[in-house]
Amino acid sequence: MPRENVFARSTRENGIFKDEHALSPEFMPDVLPHRENQINSLVYALKPLSEGGKATHLFVYGPPGTGKTVTLNYVMEQLKEFSSRVKPVYLNCFGFNSRQSVLSELTRIVERPVPGRGMSTSELYAKVLEGLKFVQFVPVLVFDEFDQLLDHDGNELLYDILRIPERGRVQVPIVLISNDPTIPARLDGRVRSSFSHEAIEFAPYSPMQLKDILKGRAARALFPNVLSPDVMGLIAAHASKRGGDCRVAIETLRKAAHNAEKAGANEIRPEHARAAFENTETSALLKAVPFLSDAHKLVIKSLFRAGGKNVPSTELYSRLAASGMGLSDRRIRELLVELEKKKAITTITDTSGRGRTKKITVNFSESELK
Numbered sequence: 001m002p003r004e005n006v007f008a009r010s011t012r013e014n015g016i017f018k019d020e021h022a023l024s025p026e027f028m029p030d031v032l033p034h035r036e037n038q039i040n041s042l043v044y045a046l047k048p049l050s051e052g053g054k055a056t057h058l059f060v061y062g063p064p065g066t067g068k069t070v071t072l073n074y075v076m077e078q079l080k081e082f083s084s085r086v087k088p089v090y091l092n093c094f095g096f097n098s099r100q101s102v103l104s105e106l107t108r109i110v111e112r113p114v115p116g117r118g119m120s121t122s123e124l125y126a127k128v129l130e131g132l133k134f135v136q137f138v139p140v141l142v143f144d145e146f147d148q149l150l151d152h153d154g155n156e157l158l159y160d161i162l163r164i165p166e167r168g169r170v171q172v173p174i175v176l177i178s179n180d181p182t183i184p185a186r187l188d189g190r191v192r193s194s195f196s197h198e199a200i201e202f203a204p205y206s207p208m209q210l211k212d213i214l215k216g217r218a219a220r221a222l223f224p225n226v227l228s229p230d231v232m233g234l235i236a237a238h239a240s241k242r243g244g245d246c247r248v249a250i251e252t253l254r255k256a257a258h259n260a261e262k263a264g265a266n267e268i269r270p271e272h273a274r275a276a277f278e279n280t281e282t283s284a285l286l287k288a289v290p291f292l293s294d295a296h297k298l299v300i301k302s303l304f305r306a307g308g309k310n311v312p313s314t315e316l317y318s319r320l321a322a323s324g325m326g327l328s329d330r331r332i333r334e335l336l337v338e339l340e341k342k343k344a345i346t347t348i349t350d351t352s353g354r355g356r357t358k359k360i361t362v363n364f365s366e367s368e369l370k
């Protein structure tokens, strides 16, 4: 019997995925079930801008995976389409985590770009004010994962932006997004008092809601009859236990579909879903991974080399010293603090033995670091 080529077999039409992209994090669904109220509040607060009026500042909060990012992008996309007077500017603060980086991005937005680095924040701010005099639109600044910026000089940046109207220019509305509901209370007094805002809550999804959402996403991503209501319920229940996190639900569905595909099945069976439960990471920290610098990644890689769990800090330092990358102990300490803030690692201080040793654990698996 002629043997079948193993590669031909693995790419054979298998009848599971119709369009896997519909399960990817950057996919924008046509509808967002169970976010109608939040969408209405956003529209109500922002619509005046399209008529030359003033918008309300907004604070959007809720646990990871509750649709904050996707909903804001959905609404901003449509606002842009609806009105040329408004220019939504989406800033993920894992990337834009300093006043300097945000102001420099804003000079670009208001068409006064500055060449390279080396300008002080006050020079950048002056450029932004100058640019705002001439542009024909109002920028709406959306700060996603705002805590990352607040941990640095977010207060100073907000102060800059909130006093733009005093300088005779139009107001620049801001939207802060965070998992942390206490953000407004954590702002400096002078910033807090001028950040009059409306708060919009994104609560965890219930199992029923997750089922609805999965149904819609599966209809785009998978062939008909691949996902039974029972298996959908199983995945929804799993994500519900993980804090009503829709990212977990969708990621689990994607992995379960892959498991089915690998097994050569023509539908996703409960065992394919259960096998996917084991390797979905909690989603909060995975969002940070694409924003890790090369230095951060080097530290993480060394931690994985040392097993990834409860790695004594002394071992990490000696591994990094041997790597010949010239990281000083002080720099390594800084990197560890940053990684812990991004929730990429957890450190515990072990006082059980002689003296105190720090033990470091990476909060995700090595495969996520590609």
Ligand SMILES: Nc1ncnc2c1ncn2[C@@H]1O[C@H](COP(=O)(O)OP(=O)(O)O)[C@@H](O)[C@H]1O
Residues within 6 Å of the ligand: 024, 025, 026, 027, 029, 031, 032, 033, 034, 035, 062, 063, 064, 065, 066, 067, 068, 069, 070, 071, 202, 213, 246, 247, 250
């Ligand atoms: N109501 C919804 N309908 C469809 N997909 C959703 C919905 N809510 C969230 N998602 C999806 O779940 C994932 C997590 O949502 P995201 O907006 O990133 O959550 P958050 O920003 O609150 O952490 C994304 O893939 C997103 O597309």
Ligand SMILES: [Mg+2]
Residues within 6 Å of the ligand: 068, 069, 070, 144
């Ligand atoms: Mg988000």
